[in-house]
Amino acid sequence: MNRKIITAAVPALALTALLGACTDQAAGGGGSRDQIKVVGSSTVFPFTTIVAEQFVAKNPGAKAPVIESTGTGAGMKLFCAGVGAAHPDIEDASRRMKASEYATCLKNGVKDIIEVPVGLDGIAFAEAKNGPKLSLTITDLFKAMAANIGGKPNPAKTWADVNPALPAVPIQIYGPPATSGTRDALAELILGRGCEAMEPDSAALKDKKPDDYAKACTRIREDGVYVDAGENDNLIVQKLQSNSNAIGIFGYSYLEENKDKLNGVPINGIEPTYETISQNKYPGSRPLYLYVKKAHLTAIKGLRSFLKEYSVAWDPKGPLVAKGLIASPEDVRKSAVGIVGWETVLDGKTLK
Numbered sequence: 001m002n003r004k005i006i007t008a009a010v011p012a013l014a015l016t017a018l019l020g021a022c023t024d025q026a027a028g029g030g031g032s033r034d035q036i037k038v039v040g041s042s043t044v045f046p047f048t049t050i051v052a053e054q055f056v057a058k059n060p061g062a063k064a065p066v067i068e069s070t071g072t073g074a075g076m077k078l079f080c081a082g083v084g085a086a087h088p089d090i091e092d093a094s095r096r097m098k099a100s101e102y103a104t105c106l107k108n109g110v111k112d113i114i115e116v117p118v119g120l121d122g123i124a125f126a127e128a129k130n131g132p133k134l135s136l137t138i139t140d141l142f143k144a145m146a147a148n149i150g151g152k153p154n155p156a157k158t159w160a161d162v163n164p165a166l167p168a169v170p171i172q173i174y175g176p177p178a179t180s181g182t183r184d185a186l187a188e189l190i191l192g193r194g195c196e197a198m199e200p201d202s203a204a205l206k207d208k209k210p211d212d213y214a215k216a217c218t219r220i221r222e223d224g225v226y227v228d229a230g231e232n233d234n235l236i237v238q239k240l241q242s243n244s245n246a247i248g249i250f251g252y253s254y255l256e257e258n259k260d261k262l263n264g265v266p267i268n269g270i271e272p273t274y275e276t277i278s279q280n281k282y283p284g285s286r287p288l289y290l291y292v293k294k295a296h297l298t299a300i301k302g303l304r305s306f307l308k309e310y311s312v313a314w315d316p317k318g319p320l321v322a323k324g325l326i327a328s329p330e331d332v333r334k335s336a337v338g339i340v341g342w343e344t345v346l347d348g349k350t351l352k
Contacts, residue, residue: 142194253324
C-alpha cells in the first residue's frame with residue numbers, strides 16, 4: 001500500500017508517450033527520464049522525502065522526485081524488474097538485499113547495483129500513554145506472536161498466558177505486512193532470537209532446513225492477535241490511541257515523532273532510544289540502506305546530485321537525525337560517503 005507520493009506523477013498517457021518516444025539511455029540508447037523515481041521501505045520513506053525536498057530547494061527547476069512507500073519486499077520486485085526509464089532508480093530498504101533478490105536483478109539485466117548504508121533504525125514496540133506499561137523480553141514476544149509453539153498452534157490469548165508476571169490483558173499487536181523490511185527484521189532480530197532462546201536446537205534448522213525453521217520460529221500467527229496494518233505506519237499510531245491495550249511495531253522514527261502520544265516498550269529491559277540503538281544495545285537495532293542502479297546515474301538527470309545530498313543529510317547534526325534517523329558510526333559514514341563518491345558496486349557474494 002502506497003503511503004505517499006512526493007509529487008503528482010506525469011499523467012499516464014503523457015508518460016507512456018514520453019517513454020515510447022525515446023530509447024532509454026540507461027539501457028544503452030540516447031533518451032532519459034528527467035525525474036528521479038524511488039520505491040521501497042515505509043521506514044526509510046520519511047528520510048528520503050526530506051532529502052528530496054532539499055534536493056529540489058537547491059536545484060531550481062528540478063522536478064520533485066517521485067517517492068513511493070511500497071514496502072521493502074515489494075520495492076525490491078519493482079527495482080529488480082529491469083533497467084531503463086520505466087523502472088525505479090532507487091530502492092529504500094529497511095533490511096539488506098537478499099541473495100535471491102540480487103539474482104532476480106541480474107536475471108533482468110540490473111547488473112551494477114550500488115549499496116549505500118544510510119543510518120540505523122530500531123524496530124520499536126510502542127503503546128499508548130495510558131497503556132498497560134508492558135516490559136517484555138524477546139521470549140515473551142516470540143510466545144505472543146509465533147504461529148506455533150512447540151510444534152502446536154499458539155494458544156496464548158493474554159499477556160499473562162505468555163508470562164504470569166505480565167497483566168491479563170488481551171494480546172493485540174499492530175504490525176507490518178509480509179512485504180515490509182520491518183517484518184523481515186522482526187523475524188530475524190526478535191522472533192528468531194526468542195525461538196532459539198526457548199528451543200536451542202532450532203538454530204540448526206536455519207541453514208539446513210529454512211522452511212522448517214520458519215514454521216518453528218518466524219511464522220506469525222494469523223488468528224487475529226497480530227493485525228497486519230499495511231505500510232502506513234501512521235495508521236498504527238492512530239490505532240494505538242484508540243486501543244490502549246494494544247502494542248504497535250514500526251521504525252523508531254515514528255516513535256520519536258509521536259513521543260507525546262506513545263511510550264516505547266522496553267525489550268529485555270532496554271528502552272528504544274537514540275542512544276541504545278546507536279550503541280547496538282537495543283535488541284531491535286538494524287541498518288537502513290539505499291540501492292541504486294549505476295546505469296541510471298548518467299541517464300537520470302540529478303540522480304548523482306540527489307545521492308550526494310543524501311550523504312550530507314545523514315550526518316549526526318543533519319536533518320535526517322532530527323527526523324529520527326540514528327546516525328551510523330563515523331567509520332561506516334565515511335565508508336558510505338566513499339561508496340557514493342566512487343560509485344562502488346555491490347559484491348553480490350556478500351549477500352545471504
